[in-house]
Amino acid sequence: MEPVQDLSPFKQHMKSGSEQQRIDTLFKALAYGKAGLSLIIQALDDPSQAVKETANSLLAQYQAARAKQALWDYIDDD
Numbered sequence: 001m002e003p004v005q006d007l008s009p010f011k012q013h014m015k016s017g018s019e020q021q022r023i024d025t026l027f028k029a030l031a032y033g034k035a036g037l038s039l040i041i042q043a044l045d046d047p048s049q050a051v052k053e054t055a056n057s058l059l060a061q062y063q064a065a066r067a068k069q070a071l072w073d074y075i076d077d078d
Contacts, residue, residue: 007029010025010028010029010032010036010039011039013025014042014046019048019051022046022048022051023050023054025039026043026054026055027054037062040059040062041059043055044056044059
């Protein structure tokens, strides 16, 4: 189980930060596991197209990394 992370500063940036601050926040959120992913998923509804595209890109990269890890885990089991 992951420790609970305080994401309130990130959430505040996502609510009231500039477009660039919101994008920067998404990159930082990656380091916070599931809680950070939740924040990135929520950003898909951001009014800024650039923020939405960043969130989409980060989610795609995350999924690709998890898929690669699963493949390596499978290969290592043989």
